[in-house]
Amino acid sequence: METIEHIVLSALLHDICKAYNTNDFATSNGHFCEILSKKFNILQKGSNQSDTDQWHYLTQNYYKDILKKDDQKTVLEQIISAADYFASAEREEGFQKNINKIKSNRLIPILERVDLKNQTHPTTHKLPCTKLSLDREHIFPIDKNKPLKDETININEMIKDIESIPDFKKETHQNEGIRLRCITGFLLSIFEKYLSQVPANINTDTPDVSLYDHLRITAAIAEGLYEYHKDTNDLTPNTQYKNKDIDKWLLVCGDFSGIQNFIYKLTSKKAAKGLRGRSFYIQLLCDTSAQYMIQKINLFPTSLIYSSGGKFYLLIPNTTHHISRLEKATDAVNSWLLTEFRGEMYLGIGYTKVSGKFFEAGEMGIKWKEANEALQKNRLHRFSSQILTSEDFFAPQELHSDNRVCQACSRNDSAADIQIETEKETDNKIQKCRHCRRLEEMGAYLTDTQHLLWAWNSDIEIECHRKYVFSFDNEMRCQLYFYKKRPDKTLLSQLSNYSLEIINNLDEPEEFGFRFIGKWQRFNEKTIEFDELAKKAKGIHRLGILRMDVDNLGEIFVRGFDFLGSCDKQMGSLSRIATMSRQLNIFFSGYLNIIIQELNHKIKDEKVQIIYSGGDDLFIIGSWDKIPELANIIQERFKEYCCHNPYFTLSAGISMVTGKYPIYHAAMLAGRDESRAKAIGEIFSDNQSPAQTDQTNQKNALCFMDTVIGWEDYHSVLEIKNLIEEIVNETKHRAIIEKLNTVVYSVNMFEKTKKSEKYSFDKIYELVCFQKWRWQLIYNLHRMSSKYSDDTIAQIEKLQSIILNLNNNTRLPVLSWLEMPVRWADFLTRKEGKKSDE
């Protein structure tokens, strides 16, 4: 083993004792080391290093040596202890990590602590100390004072997972480094499963960083620290490893642009299969690229701080050769993207130098921002190095012979390999390019895929259900295999660089890799097409498209961790950022699948499906009548997941189209509506009531039926909509809708005049208009009621009183959104079947 390997491994394991239910730290660390050395030959004691420089010694003695002064420690001991210090950013050096002072043995959700006003607000929640799972009772916060079951992590179960990793075939020294990095990957995955909800520190009031995040961040910091000092030829016992001013690391931000266009550009009518294949493929592509880069830079998988939703962050050593490898790897990915996708997608990279002081609480946000700014600059020069190196960059693309055009994505170049296929159901001949064929195929078997096997540079023939190959350069090739059942483990032992992931399932025993992915759910045998979803809708036959994302997330990353520590031991910034982004991703990539399943189950029908969901946003498609309900469930669960922290909110846009409408446009419409929802603060911005000012910047809104509401009004909208619907059903007449529409119309007219005449808003004028509107409503409804039964009259009166008495301490007055419940009820009660307005 190389020195760097001993460093990273012991940094990753230094606190593993905290997973044991004992306070004998040294013995527990020793026990874990033994398990690993027994399991993997490669990890046994080597002769390259002195005994005290071996990972076993470093891990086992970490707690024995913690009280030693730095000058009594070896170089490697100093590096690991410095990395731990930066990952935890403890205030005082050398504080005794003793377990005797337990203050809280449950993880405090970081999502509750985030604050945009630089304040420390009280925390009232804790997370159960359980294995990671998609069960609500495992990952949702609970009241701090609620007694918990005496649950602890089952260390034996965790060890069983480790022991289930197939042995590597005859281990030779060749590829040793690769295999070690591969083992680190397995351990990371297993730690994530068992240690994500175990606090890293229990002798502090607010343990908000998990043991898993603390361990991986310590390993990433240690790798950078060692490589930096090695590069500067400064690995002496007297070196200041804890120096906070030297830029020893780089924070790298990678981002794929063009993803949305690629996913949604499908033009064909039967797009469901293609669309979900595309979305899945993109997520795999982004992760494969990130993995490729890590391997090319020769880093450990621990350097990947975060990866989801087409974005990833790396912490790498700040040396010239790491930078040049990073740039080379980025170029290789971009050259590949250029040939494969004709420049539709681009990997942008931005990075910034980081010194030790930025690991301190609240400081990493600055670097986060800088890396993103560098990324924006980089994007202005898309493909610049490809332009320089490829001679035919500006040459016109050769058209496909026979003038063929892909009927799914409109590609027409010669490289597209367009073939004519015969559709099974219709016998129609259809032209499709290589990508579209493959991605449709992927979409078709995706629902059944349970395991993914990623094998790098393997020549071994592996049996599988389906396979996909990514080859970014001539040296590195990733083969991705899809399985319905777990592949045979003897087969895996022949590989030296791989990972095996079970999808959206953490309950299976003896797994050593998993992946959450927001994906299309299996409901029955047949794939439902978009026009069928539209036809299933109650009322008019429309498809509903929902786009939703977390408000102000950029701001949260930059400023959200500036809250003051309550007392002594502060956890470092990077550990906190890592914990938070991981927790958000669990909600979107993992838990959202459960919400969808529950809804379809409840209505015993397949009415909503995920097209994409991960990172901090989602794209859902379904019968329109279920979409607003779903959006509200998602935002309510999300609020609960974030402990009702007012800084974590979601905004949503819902568009409605016919089942045959191009999905690309539908996606754009929903995106536009999402932006309109987020701009809720601008509605009536010329007339701010005191209730509005504070919340104006808080988006937290929904745009549906071309109308915006703050989520706080959702239940009023629902109540009004339900009453109108009942009245229509009972009277078998749509008069109520017509009457309300006149009111909606006059409100809209009033708004328009106000805008066009740049009318300086006058309280009296407003009052007159408002009164006029009230009287109109009362008059209209009153005139109507004379014809109906007492029950209906009572309902109409109730409706009237709800609308008139809605107290306006929400952000928008009822007159601004009355259109939403009226049109909603209107669409629900229309009969479709005869000549519709499709």
Ligand SMILES: [Zn+2]
């Ligand atoms: Zn195509």
